[in-house]
Amino acid sequence: MDKELTYEKAYEEIQEIAQAMESEQINVDELAEKAARAQKLIQFCREKLRTIQTSLEEVYRENESQE
Amino acid sequence: MERISLFQLNTFIKRALALNFNNAVWVTAEIAQVSNSRGHIYLELVEKSLDTQAVIAKARGNIWKSTASQLEQKLGPLFKDILQEGTEILFSTKVTFHELYGISLQIDHIDPAFTMGKLEMERQETINYLQTHGKLHKNGQYSLPPVIQHIAVLSSATAAGYGDFKAHLLQNEYGYQIQWDLFPVAVQGTQVTQEIITALNSIQNKANPYDAVVIIRGGGSKLDLAAFDDKDLCVAIADFTQPIIVGIGHERDQSIADLVAHTALKTPTAVADFILYHNLQFEEKILQWGQQIQTQAEAWIREKTDLTNRLTIQLKWASQSLLTSKVNQINLAADNIQRNAWLTLKNSDKDLTIFEKQIAAAHPQNILKRGYALIRNEEGSILDFEKINLHQSINIELIDGIVKTTVQEKQKNG
Numbered sequence A: 001m002d003k004e005l006t007y008e009k010a011y012e013e014i015q016e017i018a019q020a021m022e023s024e025q026i027n028v029d030e031l032a033e034k035a036a037r038a039q040k041l042i043q044f045c046r047e048k049l050r051t052i053q054t055s056l057e058e059v060y061r062e063n064e065s066q067e
Numbered sequence B: 001m002e003r004i005s006l007f008q009l010n011t012f013i014k015r016a017l018a019l020n021f022n023n024a025v026w027v028t029a030e031i032a033q034v035s036n037s038r039g040h041i042y043l044e045l046v047e048k049s050l051d052t053q054a055v056i057a058k059a060r061g062n063i064w065k066s067t068a069s070q071l072e073q074k075l076g077p078l079f080k081d082i083l084q085e086g087t088e089i090l091f092s093t094k095v096t097f098h099e100l101y102g103i104s105l106q107i108d109h110i111d112p113a114f115t116m117g118k119l120e121m122e123r124q125e126t127i128n129y130l131q132t133h134g135k136l137h138k139n140g141q142y143s144l145p146p147v148i149q150h151i152a153v154l155s156s157a158t159a160a161g162y163g164d165f166k167a168h169l170l171q172n173e174y175g176y177q178i179q180w181d182l183f184p185v186a187v188q189g190t191q192v193t194q195e196i197i198t199a200l201n202s203i204q205n206k207a208n209p210y211d212a213v214v215i216i217r218g219g220g221s222k223l224d225l226a227a228f229d230d231k232d233l234c235v236a237i238a239d240f241t242q243p244i245i246v247g248i249g250h251e252r253d254q255s256i257a258d259l260v261a262h263t264a265l266k267t268p269t270a271v272a273d274f275i276l277y278h279n280l281q282f283e284e285k286i287l288q289w290g291q292q293i294q295t296q297a298e299a300w301i302r303e304k305t306d307l308t309n310r311l312t313i314q315l316k317w318a319s320q321s322l323l324t325s326k327v328n329q330i331n332l333a334a335d336n337i338q339r340n341a342w343l344t345l346k347n348s349d350k351d352l353t354i355f356e357k358q359i360a361a362a363h364p365q366n367i368l369k370r371g372y373a374l375i376r377n378e379e380g381s382i383l384d385f386e387k388i389n390l391h392q393s394i395n396i397e398l399i400d401g402i403v404k405t406t407v408q409e410k411q412k413n414g
Helices: A007-022 A028-066 B006-020 B065-075 B076-084 B112-133 B162-170 B192-205 B225-230 B231-239 B256-260 B268-362 B364-369
Strands: B025-037 B040-048 B057-064 B090-100 B102-110 B150-155 B179-184 B212-215 B242-246 B263-265 B374-376 B391-400 B402-408
Touching: A007 A028, B025 B057, B025 B150, B040 B065, B057 B065, B065 B076, B065 B102, B076 B112, B090 B112, B090 B179, B112 B225, B112 B231, B112 B256, B150 B162, B150 B192, B162 B212, B162 B268, B179 B192, B192 B212, B192 B225, B192 B231, B212 B268, B212 B374, B225 B231, B225 B256, B231 B256, B242 B268, B256 B263, B263 B268, B268 B364
Parallel strands: B057 B102, B150 B179, B150 B212, B212 B242, B242 B263
Antiparallel strands: B025 B040, B025 B090, B040 B057, B090 B102, B374 B391, B391 B402
């Protein structure tokens, strides 16, 4: 996956793919490729969110233990 | 001409005096000089002109040893105080004349009330003068620094009062270190004013001013204290531009120096206490400020800690909810994409099925099934009417067989 990729960029691309699908701009030849790309991006975003969740939990655990 | 000898003359004067000064007389005079010899006291008595202060009368006086001890018993320490140069006295005397020593006043009684009253009058005059010239509270307008650390002490170096003062400052229980410079001055007698004024002048000219000037002396009688009622001295104290603290050893009475000084205390020890207490007050104030700062800082820290804790909780909730909304967004997008992908696939499949059906429906076999027939010649299917010629041999193809026939007739539609 692209190293430069950020959550925002990934999410934007997911939205583009979703919109293109909804408005039936995607032809069948592209469909598998686009679906796979979208799935990869979704995976990427979910991983990011999971990492952030873990970091947040750590941050707040530290904070609580300090109080 | 009758002649008499000097001795005869003096004898005559002696007799004449004795006749006229039968009784003792009460006389007022100022003591110009005092001397003491083998218990006898010799005085030089003068009267000065009120205007010019020039001596206008002079006489020798004496108090014999026996009279002196009687008077001392009667008057106590006052006796010695009264017999000072510059004191005005009222005394009763017998005027005697001795052929050899001439006239002399044999003092047998001294009225202390006269001297005290005279002093009191002078005192009152001095106070009035100081009051009308705005000097009574003049020195009091200068303020002492918050901490008294460096002082000038005007005292007799050998006075007991100075010793007490020193000991008190050195042995203070708070551990304060107070530095002082001693300016030795007379604290009784006629030199007091001059010496104190000289000392004050040299203090005034110092580059580094003292925190305070202290004038002290040990206890003394009321007349001893009179030096501190002197007008010039009191004016010098009043006009001095640094605070002057006096402790000139007396319990009941107040000298005029006490009235003009910045602070007046009863004894040298009391002055030392005053200085120590003054510094103690500063220390207490500092401690109090420290306490206040601590209390306020603690309150401040508590307040900020609470605020930070609240913010942390807020932040925790906000970030959690943001994350949750992002997760929901992604899930939604994922669902959406999956659904749409399946949908697109399904629709394409459906389209294909329709085409398949349509294509299947268009197959010649299927058309033939429905009762249609195909016309062919050697070249293939004939779709054009004009391409069929009369008597031409053609094949009519049905679903289940081919009929070979010849064209008999052509008739075009329309």
